[in-house]
Amino acid sequence: MTTRTLRRWFVVHKWTSLVCTLFLLVVCVTGLPLLFSEQIWDTFVGDDDPPYEVLPPGTPNASLDVIVEKARALYPGQIITNVSPDDDEPAVLISMAPSWQALKDDENYPDRNSGHWIKFDARTAKVLEQSRPADAPKEPRTWTGIIMGICNRLHTSLFAGLTGRLFLGAMGGVFVASLISGTVLYGRFMKRLPFGSVRRDRASRLTWLDLHNLLGAATLIWATVVGFTGLVNELQTPLFGLWRVTDVRQILRPYANLPVPSQDHLSSVQAAFDTAAKVAPGNEVTGLSFPGASFGSPVHYVLWTRGATPLRARLFTPVLVDARTGELTGAYPMPWYLRFLEISRPLHFGDYGGMPLKILWALLDVVVIGVLVSGLVLWAGKRKIATDARLRALGYDLDDAEGAPVSALTGEGAR
Amino acid sequence: MNALRPETSQSYFAASPSRVPVAVWPWPIALGLLTTFGLLSALLGQHGIWLALSWAALSIPLIVTVTCLIRAWRRPSSKGGLS
Numbered sequence: 271m272t273t274r275t276l277r278r279w280f281v282v283h284k285w286t287s288l289v290c291t292l293f294l295l296v297v298c299v300t301g302l303p304l305l306f307s308e309q310i311w312d313t314f315v316g317d318d319d320p321p322y323e324v325l326p327p328g329t330p331n332a333s334l335d336v337i338v339e340k341a342r343a344l345y346p347g348q349i350i351t352n353v354s355p356d357d358d359e360p361a362v363l364i365s366m367a368p369s370w371q372a373l374k375d376d377e378n379y380p381d382r383n384s385g386h387w388i389k390f391d392a393r394t395a396k397v398l399e400q401s402r403p404a405d406a407p408k409e410p411r412t413w414t415g416i417i418m419g420i421c422n423r424l425h426t427s428l429f430a431g432l433t434g435r436l437f438l439g440a441m442g443g444v445f446v447a448s449l450i451s452g453t454v455l456y457g458r459f460m461k462r463l464p465f466g467s468v469r470r471d472r473a474s475r476l477t478w479l480d481l482h483n484l485l486g487a488a489t490l491i492w493a494t495v496v497g498f499t500g501l502v503n504e505l506q507t508p509l510f511g512l513w514r515v516t517d518v519r520q521i522l523r524p525y526a527n528l529p530v531p532s533q534d535h536l537s538s539v540q541a542a543f544d545t546a547a548k549v550a551p552g553n554e555v556t557g558l559s560f561p562g563a564s565f566g567s568p569v570h571y572v573l574w575t576r577g578a579t580p581l582r583a584r585l586f587t588p589v590l591v592d593a594r595t596g597e598l599t600g601a602y603p604m605p606w607y608l609r610f611l612e613i614s615r616p617l618h619f620g621d622y623g624g625m626p627l628k629i630l631w632a633l634l635d636v637v638v639i640g641v642l643v644s645g646l647v648l649w650a651g652k653r654k655i656a657t658d659a660r661l662r663a664l665g666y667d668l669d670d671a672e673g674a675p676v677s678a679l680t681g682e683g684a685r
Numbered sequence: 686m687n688a689l690r691p692e693t694s695q696s697y698f699a700a701s702p703s704r705v706p707v708a709v710w711p712w713p714i715a716l717g718l719l720t721t722f723g724l725l726s727a728l729l730g731q732h733g734i735w736l737a738l739s740w741a742a743l744s745i746p747l748i749v750t751v752t753c754l755i756r757a758w759r760r761p762s763s764k765g766g767l768s
Contacts, residue, residue: 457709465712466753484753487713488746491720581729616728623727626740630723633747 279454286448288649291642293428293441297500298639300425305620305628305635307418314414322360325393332395334540337362340395341388342533349533351385354557360392370530370562432507439504445497449490456483475651482644485637492634493641499618502611509607514565521590521602522567530562531569537596539571546573546589549601553587554578561593569594575601584612716746 303310334353341350341364351373352365365387367373372384389399402409427434460483463469468480486493539558546555553575559566566572570590577585590599604612616622620631723742726735 453713456713460709461706464707465709466749466756468753468757470757480757484750488716488750489720490713491717492724492743492746495720495724581731617724622731623736623739627727627736627743630740630743630747634743637747637750 276455276458279451279458283448283451283455284649286444286451287645290441290444290448291646293438294445295639295642296428297425297438297441298635298642300421301635302632303418303421304425305632310414310418315412322398323391323394323396329393331360331392332390334362334543335538336395337364337390337392338539340390340397341366344388344397349562350560351563352557352559353539355392355555357554357556361398362390362392364388364390370564374564426504435504435507439501442497442501442504446494446501449486449494449497452486453490456487459483475648478644478647478651482641482648485641485644489634489637489641493638495617496620499614502614503618506611509611513605513608517602517605518565521600525567525569528568531594533560536561536571536593537591541596542571542573542591542593545591545596545598546575546601549589549598550575550587552578555589556586570599581613584615585609586612712749716749719743719745 334355338350338353342348345366348366348368349370350364350366351370352363354363354365355361356363365385367385376382376384386401386403388397388401390396391398423429426438428438430437459479463480465487466484468484469476542558543555546558547553555573555575557574559572559574561567561569561571563572567590569592571593573589573591575587575589577583577587585604587601587603589601591597592599603609620627719742723739726742727739730736730739
């Protein structure tokens with residue numbers, strides 16, 4: 271490698287790193303509590319679910335139609351928007367609203383939320399819990415809620431909505447570029463050093479450089495994977511949008527102009543679940559949206575099914591069932607880019623291998639913070655050296671003689 | 686692992702460029718492969734032995750890092766590297 275190419279790589283590494291380091295520090299630090307959010311909620315807030323009735327094992331679930339009828343009876347005149355069986359508790363969540371229009375209007379008022387939910391016991395069809403009515407005084411926010419909320423918003427969007435998401439996605443891309451250029455530089459700097467050397471008897475700058483190289487080399491692949499999958503996750507809004515304006519629009523075209531039928535005359539919800547389970551064998555049905563939902567068809571139940579095997583558990587396949595007749599319209603596997611997004615999620619969250627994997631994720635995250643900090647120290651040190659040189663050139667007498675020889679040594683082809 | 690060197694820092698610098706180049710990539714590649722294996726084995730296997738293998742594989746880069754740091758800080762005059 272010529273000095274010229276090396277210098278170019280150095281410039282790429284320096285600038286890509288400088289651009290993304292601050293944001294990556296934010297993301298790495300806020301990621302730590304998010305990684306353990308389940309445990310944090312359980313510890314500081316506790317599980318507020320009501321206790322479930324103890325029933326003999328094997329008690330069959332109540333028909334979803336019974337549960338839907340009960341929900342309607344509780345709020346006559348309102349519509350049901352979603353039916354979602356819980357995936358690890360014997361409960362079914364029914365979401366309701368005064369009307370689809372009311373939900374649409376909510377989008378213009380950030381404080382308004384006309385939707386509400388009722389939680390039923392899946393086996394006895396008894397009401398377990400309801401969301402707080404909209405006019406009830408707001409529940410005081412817990413510190414846990416506030417802190418976790420801030421971490422979440424900072425981590426995913428820097429409090430800047432879609433713009434923030436896309437910006438952080440771009441930072442993820444820059445981070446990957448910085449990792450690649452860093453790898454090239456590593457090859458050059460480590461030519462005469464055994465792996466893992468940390469020179470502590472020389473200038474402190476060399477210690478920092480060696481630390482940067484060691485920590486970076488040890489976490490290179492992990493950081494690349496988590497950085498890249500983070501980038502893919504930030505693209506979810508545009509990717510889902512793309513799917514909606516292409517495939518989904520195509521599928522729904524024949525129905526687009528039909529009126530939404532009244533909910534009194536719809537086919538059986540339980541039968542729709544059964545149909546969906548039959549169409550996608552091996553998949554479990556995780557929820558149903560009623561006709562008229564903003565993303566769906568005016569006349570279909572949209573059922574969300576997902577794979578039962580670990581790898582496919584996050585690959586959702588929507589199934590359309592005609593809500594007027596109860597007949598199956600079709601199952602529509604998602605396009606490759608959304609499947610890719612779904613596989614990217616576990617690899618970013620580290621939530622697929624139990625507590626030990628989460629702990630390893632946290633430790634690797636801390637090491638990456640070390641890489642970022644040592645990189646900043648190296649950059650700041652270089653700036654100090656440059657400043658000192660300028661001051662000396664101006665005739666100032668600086669005491670510490672450390673800077674000059676070190677810069678000559680470690681700055682090989684650096685500037 | 687380098688033995689302790691009695692030289693002063695000056696002679697060390699002088700000696701440094703003439704030292705034999707070391708193989709740069711075996712360690713990073715090995716750690717990278719272990720990480721890749723660890724990330725995928727839990728995702729694709731997700732049961733018993735695959736989970737345990739994943740935890741083991743992902744711990745190794747951390748253990749290696751800590752080992753290098755301990756060596757470097759225990760013996761400040763050596764370089765603390767693995768070879």
